[in-house]
Amino acid sequence: MIRTRPLTAYLLVAPSLLGxxxxxxxxxxxxxxxxxxxxxxxxxxxxxxxxxxxxxxxxGSLGNSLLVTAxxxxxxxxxxxxxxxxxxxxxxxxxxxxxxxxxxxxxxWVCAPLAIGVVWTWIFQPSTGALNALIGHRIEWLTSPTLxxxxxxxxxxxxxxxxxxxxxxxxxxxxxxxxxxxAELDGAGPWRRLVSMTIPLLRPTTFFLAVTQVVAxxxxxxxxxxxxxxxxxxxxxxxxxxxxxxxxxAFRLGRASAAAVILFVILVVIxxxxxxxxxxxxxxxxx
Amino acid sequence: MLSRRRLLxxxxxxxxxxxxxxxxxxSSNGGGDDGEDAKTLTFRLWDETAKPAYEESFxxxxxxxxxxxxxxxVPWDEYWKTLSLDxxxxxxxxxxxxxxxxxxxxxxxGNLMNINDVxxxxxxxxxxxxxxxxxxxxxxxGVPQLWDSIALYYxxxxxxxxxxxxxxxRFDPAAPTDALRDAGRALTLDQGGKHPGDEGFDPNTRTQxxxxxxxxxxxxxxPFLASNGAQWQDADEKYSFASAEGIAAFQYAxxxxxxxxxxxxxxxxxxxxxxxxxxxxxxxxxxxQSGPYNVKNIxxxxxxTFAWGIAPLVAGPAGGKSVIHGVVAVGNAxxxxxxxxxxxxxxxxxxxxxxxxxxxxxxxxxxxxxxxxGAFVEHWSGKGVDVQQFIxxxxxxxxxxxxxxxxxxxxxxxxxxxxxxxGRLSAADGLPxxxxxxxxxxx
Numbered sequence: 001m002i003r004t005r006p007l008t009a010y011l012l013v014a015p016s017l018l019g020x021x022x023x024x025x026x027x028x029x030x031x032x033x034x035x036x037x038x039x040x041x042x043x044x045x046x047x048x049x050x051x052x053x054x055x056x057x058x059x060g061s062l063g064n065s066l067l068v069t070a071x072x073x074x075x076x077x078x079x080x081x082x083x084x085x086x087x088x089x090x091x092x093x094x095x096x097x098x099x100x101x102x103x104x105x106x107x108x109w110v111c112a113p114l115a116i117g118v119v120w121t122w123i124f125q126p127s128t129g130a131l132n133a134l135i136g137h138r139i140e141w142l143t144s145p146t147l148x149x150x151x152x153x154x155x156x157x158x159x160x161x162x163x164x165x166x167x168x169x170x171x172x173x174x175x176x177x178x179x180x181x182x183a184e185l186d187g188a189g190p191w192r193r194l195v196s197m198t199i200p201l202l203r204p205t206t207f208f209l210a211v212t213q214v215v216a217x218x219x220x221x222x223x224x225x226x227x228x229x230x231x232x233x234x235x236x237x238x239x240x241x242x243x244x245x246x247x248x249x250a251f252r253l254g255r256a257s258a259a260a261v262i263l264f265v266i267l268v269v270i271x272x273x274x275x276x277x278x279x280x281x282x283x284x285x286x287x
Numbered sequence: 288m289l290s291r292r293r294l295l296x297x298x299x300x301x302x303x304x305x306x307x308x309x310x311x312x313x314s315s316n317g318g319g320d321d322g323e324d325a326k327t328l329t330f331r332l333w334d335e336t337a338k339p340a341y342e343e344s345f346x347x348x349x350x351x352x353x354x355x356x357x358x359x360x361v362p363w364d365e366y367w368k369t370l371s372l373d374x375x376x377x378x379x380x381x382x383x384x385x386x387x388x389x390x391x392x393x394x395x396x397g398n399l400m401n402i403n404d405v406x407x408x409x410x411x412x413x414x415x416x417x418x419x420x421x422x423x424x425x426x427x428x429g430v431p432q433l434w435d436s437i438a439l440y441y442x443x444x445x446x447x448x449x450x451x452x453x454x455x456x457r458f459d460p461a462a463p464t465d466a467l468r469d470a471g472r473a474l475t476l477d478q479g480g481k482h483p484g485d486e487g488f489d490p491n492t493r494t495q496x497x498x499x500x501x502x503x504x505x506x507x508x509x510p511f512l513a514s515n516g517a518q519w520q521d522a523d524e525k526y527s528f529a530s531a532e533g534i535a536a537f538q539y540a541x542x543x544x545x546x547x548x549x550x551x552x553x554x555x556x557x558x559x560x561x562x563x564x565x566x567x568x569x570x571x572x573x574x575x576q577s578g579p580y581n582v583k584n585i586x587x588x589x590x591x592t593f594a595w596g597i598a599p600l601v602a603g604p605a606g607g608k609s610v611i612h613g614v615v616a617v618g619n620a621x622x623x624x625x626x627x628x629x630x631x632x633x634x635x636x637x638x639x640x641x642x643x644x645x646x647x648x649x650x651x652x653x654x655x656x657x658x659x660x661g662a663f664v665e666h667w668s669g670k671g672v673d674v675q676q677f678i679x680x681x682x683x684x685x686x687x688x689x690x691x692x693x694x695x696x697x698x699x700x701x702x703x704x705x706x707x708x709x710g711r712l713s714a715a716d717g718l719p720x721x722x723x724x725x726x727x728x729x730x
Binding site for chain 1: 368372375392393395396491551552553555557558692695698699705706709
């Protein structure tokens, strides 16, 4: 029998605990405290109670940002997961050139999001951009209120699909070939095998990716900052962009913190809901 | 030991706005930690092109006083965020650049030295309009460093070919047409060589544009509104531009893009403010209204490819009113006692003609000291560029933004200005909305 040594255990987790406390718990607590103040960074903060929350809710900017973030998430996450899975099913087959393609599709995810945003602003540029030159039409991708958000979501999908496919490839490689062989003998076609076998067997991977992609899409900032700055007409002002704008453009740290607290609560709720939804589903043991 | 305020600022930056701050560049440079020692001061600015001029100036200052100065450049896009964080955590530079749109916030919170207590001689040599911009509550809150006004750069080859005299251009929103619109049509060409108004003219294939009407507060919006008799801010420093004159002038400027089709699409210029400057240097834009801050870029960009010059800005019914803006160097009032004497010495030096002259001799900007301004004129005349029009423009001016948080006000109004320029909003609808949004942000 192994005897537990509490002191040793605490010592071992202490560095990690210290980091989590200093860089996660304390800032979250402090964000809540600042959300109850009026503060421009330069002067002294003054306590205003829940005024910042009320101003955000009454002003409409928070509602708009939440809606934009939700639409962005609904566009980008399902498409990224679907394309990532599709890509993974092809790359896992070890066809000629697969290794090279695997590297190429991951490059956008490795690159700095801000740099990617800048490059895509050049590509989307109405008069001199590569995309319009390619299609032969002048389309105002990033300044059109209807096209800006889909264009931004497209860049996010392009950026993340390789990363998602990596996880799906790992998940697919854990599914024994014998299961597919048996299904084939029973007459299951490719579509049937995908829907009834691959997708259910990938549920843990899908759960992980869905949670992380939803959380990431709620926190997306730098790519959008570089592409549109939240415009036009606030149509791409996701909640992280609103937080930045309130904090570092209007210098209303209290309101920025209130929006950050609301974002934190939303993410916790989404994660818990996702966890419960996936927990109810059957997970197959392939061992 | 960390002060409570510094700790609060540091933690707030990571936690309160953590999602955004995590994506922004570090503010580690530019503060008081750059190679500091007991006799070293720190100086921060946002313009990389001015750094060599200050290096030259500070070399003389060091020889004279023994104080060394470490210069840090923080790019404009990051400057105000970084400065606020550094001031909040008592890490600001000893002396730093300040503009009129931001200084009140720093002054009201007691972060700036009163120059009246520091510099007592030679102040009458400073450009008065810049002194006025930074005079408030009985104090002067910065040492004027440089100033800029607005004039009209023109491509001589294009204007000569079209028979246009750039100095004669006028606009009048109430008239059916005017010299600017007529010249605009003559100077705009599509791929087929047609002008706006010609049958078959295709704006999507324009190869040459006439004028840079765009959402540029200093070079376009401010001068057009003021030259049509509109007021930008009232006596209480609240926006008051949504007057009948303001709306008419704004709609006129937007129509140059969308109706007259003589200016590039706002879809291009909203995203990239330098788009028109680049068109000008490429020889694809005939008239570019801007400030002396672009002289260097234009001279280097154009090179010998075409002849160009500088004319007075486009005048309106109320005259040709240039936005005049000045940058000052402010002293950090919260710096340690051991630095106070050095900061005051440096501010006094920066207020002298000798302290500012390198800004002129290196062609960076018009120095704010009258005795140093000739250096800038001489520098550019030596390169064949006559910058006299910028000096002439100071005879008829309209002030730059002023008041606490006026930068935040402009940031709130600007997206609506852009919508008017792109043609999705009329000035009649958009300008009152922009005024309200701006005033709310400044409140």
